Amino acid sequence: MTTVSTAETLALVDEVLTRRAAEPGALLPILHELQDALGFIPADVVPRIAEALNLSRAEVHGVITYYHHFRSQPAAGRVLQICRAESCKAMGADDLIAHAEHKLGCAMHGHSIDGAYTLEPVYCLGLCASSPALMLGDELHGRMTPQRLDALLAQEAQP
């Protein structure tokens, strides 16, 4: 699916580029700011970013695809991020992820069958003392188990 950015989106991208392009190591902060504002990095803004930073399109694309945090497509529904960094892995994150994939009917980076959720990995949510942790939308949840995840999703489904 190719996304065509609106004039409003392009104006926002240009404003961010004008303000930040001269910063040292500007690419990552720019990508973070654009994703925070737009929810993803539209493919058709990559050439603008590359030109503003004097990089190749392949370099910008490579950074976007290297970091799991960045999305090239809008997320479907709510974003469920499950931490798979060290502390959470040690406390059962792999089982939690397997359960979430089964429950939602999709693999990591996919969309649930009903389109209500996007499932994504994340690498530390700052909640290591309460591992395993996840973030659903903007809400952090620690000491998560498959049963607690089921309860959380069931609660979300309530009208």
Ligand code: FES
């Ligand atoms: S390792 Fe999972 S929250 Fe820090």
